Amino acid sequence: MDTNQEEKKSFKERFFKEKEFKTSEFVGAIIVNIIFLYIVNNLLNWNLSFIAPSFSEVLSILNISIIANIMANIGFLVYQRGWFRSIVQIILNLIGFIVAYTLYTVFPFTFQSIWVTYALLLILIIGMVGLVISSIYEILRLILTHEN
Numbered sequence: 001m002d003t004n005q006e007e008k009k010s011f012k013e014r015f016f017k018e019k020e021f022k023t024s025e026f027v028g029a030i031i032v033n034i035i036f037l038y039i040v041n042n043l044l045n046w047n048l049s050f051i052a053p054s055f056s057e058v059l060s061i062l063n064i065s066i067i068a069n070i071m072a073n074i075g076f077l078v079y080q081r082g083w084f085r086s087i088v089q090i091i092l093n094l095i096g097f098i099v100a101y102t103l104y105t106v107f108p109f110t111f112q113s114i115w116v117t118y119a120l121l122l123i124l125i126i127g128m129v130g131l132v133i134s135s136i137y138e139i140l141r142l143i144l145t146h147e148n
Helices: 003-015 025-041 055-079 080-108 114-144
Strands: none
Touching: 025 055, 055 080, 080 114
């Protein structure tokens, strides 16, 4: 193997290095998502001034996203191979993008300040861009780290 190939391999190993996860991280994520599931499904009952009635329109996609995250973390507890995590993360990124896009288009919030509204809309846009970038990274990682 020549030096150029070694450098490429070394770069790939550094750039796509897998993080070592602990079981407690997955268990913690499951617990947090269960709490979040409860909160999201009770927001309308709490009569918060900044939650519009249109929040019910985004509730189903939020529930799908949270449940998908719970299932993914259960899957990661059982099976922690890199290719599996990449595929699951791509799926979660897609669901997350749909959630952010739905929140952006429905925008079930009513803030007193227009600047808070604009800031949240900007955060949703940045989040969608970040999810696309994350998905591209995971696709590249999946392809480049599992080639023969």
